[in-house]
Amino acid sequence: MVSLEHIWSVNERRLNFFEKLGMSVLKRFVITWECITKNNIMNYASALTYSSMLAAVPVLAIIFAIARGFGFDTIIETKLRSSLEGNPDIADTILYFVESYLQHTRGGVFIGIGLIFLLYTLLSLTANIEQAFNTIWFVKRSRSISRQIVDYFGVFLLLPFVVVITSGLNIFLQTFSTLLPDTRLFSKTMSFFLHVSPIFFAVLIFMLLFKMMPNTRVKWRHTILPSILTGSVFMAVEWVYVHYQIKLSAYNAIYGSFAAIPLFMLWMQISWYVCLFGAQLCYANQRLQTYAFERISDELSRRYRDTLILLLMSRICKHFASGLKPFTAHRLAVNTHLPDSLVGILLDELTRVQLLVEAKNEPGDEPYYLPAIDIHRITVGMVIRRIDSHGIENPSLVWQTGTPEWDALRSLRNENENALLIDL
Numbered sequence: 046m047v048s049l050e051h052i053w054s055v056n057e058r059r060l061n062f063f064e065k066l067g068m069s070v071l072k073r074f075v076i077t078w079e080c081i082t083k084n085n086i087m088n089y090a091s092a093l094t095y096s097s098m099l100a101a102v103p104v105l106a107i108i109f110a111i112a113r114g115f116g117f118d119t120i121i122e123t124k125l126r127s128s129l130e131g132n133p134d135i136a137d138t139i140l141y142f143v144e145s146y147l148q149h150t151r152g153g154v155f156i157g158i159g160l161i162f163l164l165y166t167l168l169s170l171t172a173n174i175e176q177a178f179n180t181i182w183f184v185k186r187s188r189s190i191s192r193q194i195v196d197y198f199g200v201f202l203l204l205p206f207v208v209v210i211t212s213g214l215n216i217f218l219q220t221f222s223t224l225l226p227d228t229r230l231f232s233k234t235m236s237f238f239l240h241v242s243p244i245f246f247a248v249l250i251f252m253l254l255f256k257m258m259p260n261t262r263v264k265w266r267h268t269i270l271p272s273i274l275t276g277s278v279f280m281a282v283e284w285v286y287v288h289y290q291i292k293l294s295a296y297n298a299i300y301g302s303f304a305a306i307p308l309f310m311l312w313m314q315i316s317w318y319v320c321l322f323g324a325q326l327c328y329a330n331q332r333l334q335t336y337a338f339e340r341i342s343d344e345l346s347r348r349y350r351d352t353l354i355l356l357l358m359s360r361i362c363k364h365f366a367s368g369l370k371p372f373t374a375h376r377l378a379v380n381t382h383l384p385d386s387l388v389g390i391l392l393d394e395l396t397r398v399q400l401l402v403e404a405k406n407e408p409g410d411e412p413y414y415l416p417a418i419d420i421h422r423i424t425v426g427m428v429i430r431r432i433d434s435h436g437i438e439n440p441s442l443v444w445q446t447g448t449p450e451w452d453a454l455r456s457l458r459n460e461n462e463n464a465l466l467i468d469l
Contacts, residue, residue: 053337069333076329076336077322080181086325089177090317096173097313100166105143107163171197178259181324183386185393188260196257248276251320255327261385262375262411267330275323279316286312332384339384351429354391356381358400358428362420371404371413398431 052072057065081087105125112118126136168190175187188196251272256263286308332339345353360380361372372380378388392414395401402417416423457464 053340072333072336073326073329076332077325079340080325080328081322084180086177086181086321087318089173089180090314090321092173093170093177093317094310094314096166096170097317098310100170102139102142103163103166105139109143167197168193174254175258175260177321178324179261181321181328182259182261182263183389184259184261185389186260244276244280247280248272251275251279251323254320255324259324263327264331268327271323271326271330274326275319278319282312282315282319335382335384339386342384342387342390350391351432353383353387354395354432355425355428357388357391358395358423361401361414362416362423365416365420371415373411373413375411377414394432394435398435400428400431 052068052075055068057068060068109118109121112121122140125139171193179187252268255268255272256265357377360377364372374389374392375385378385381388392401396403399417401414403412403414405412
């Protein structure tokens with residue numbers, strides 16, 4: 046396999062425009078591939094497929110319930126049947142489950158059970174999506190349960206309205222174009238828009254997904270090209286899934302009326318592969334300038350790591366002494382020209398050893414960091430000792446308590462580092 050290690054040491058100032066463009070594209074795909082293989086990102090697609098299957102009926106029930114209120118339920122039903130035209134029995138079964146779900150949640154004990162199941166399936170799906178996206182962005186903390194409920198249920202409540210509005214807009218354009226058949230230019234424009242609008246809405250949805258789902262700061266401009274690529278590939282995969290169901294007659298002969306289920310799961314899993322690849326490409330876009338350092342952050346020596354910790358503590362203490370606005374992890378990363386992920390890991394470590402305290406103005410705000418003790422007492426030695434001694438130091442977990450060799454090693458480590466080990 047060809048090694049691409051040299052691309053991180055290329056001086057791009059000596060390259061022309063097209064060479065810089067090619068190098069930039071190559072680096073993005075190398076970052077994407079390295080991170081996918083390092084974190085086993087594609088394994089999340091299976092969990093997301095299962096969660097999506099579990100949440101399919103409740104989500105469709107919400108969409109149908111809101112669409113029925115606006116009189117668009119027949120449109121949603123037609124779209125569902127057209128996507129499963131190769132297996133009409135499965136479409137009838139899904140619609141039966143949706144109608145049954147809506148009827149059972151109207152009263153009695155089923156309303157409580159239905160709501161609990163709805164909450165569980167939606168939270169399970171969103172939690173799995175967020176976990177996958179946080180892994181892509183190397184974020185260790187997920188949103189709290191309360192914030193997940195507020196953020197994600199707002200999205201799920203808006204989703205049916207988006208589907209209804211999109212369907213209504215398509216019907217309006219189709220009707221309007223048929224009313225003016227003689228206006229060829231206008232008719233062609235409407236026809237083009239009708240063909241492009243699904244791709245446009247898919248791109249928009251992926252942009253929102255790539256921006257909102259990770260529990261970190263993602264810039265809009267870094268989501269544009271990955272969303273266009275992801276949305277286009279997603280629509281192509283959907284087209285293949287819809288148009289080739291009818292042609293798989295041999296597959297239908299084996300599975301009968303259940304043939305649509307494995308095909309649907311396969312389509313959904315491929316769709317999640319595409320989505321996760323697009324999210325990883327967003328990460329590559331945003332971390333292009335710092336990834337060369339970030340990719341070796343796990344291999345940093347302890348001495349260099351301690352130096353970075355002292356740098357962060359120094360900046361925070363000086364900022365605090367000057368009475369300036371406290372640093373967030375992102376602002377501190379920008380100030381020190383270090384990768385966000387590495388700064389986040391080091392700040393978590395300093396918080397655990399009680400040298401820093403994490404604070405927020407509001408529950409949903411990005412946390413900022415303040416010194417946990419008087420800055421006039423914080424010395425280099427104190428920081429190193431706290432980092433060095435953090436964790437469990439119980440000799441009984443290794444040897445019996447009071448072992449002379451253990452006590453000698455602990456004392457020599459601090460008092461006589463030149464002692465020969467063979468003399469112990």
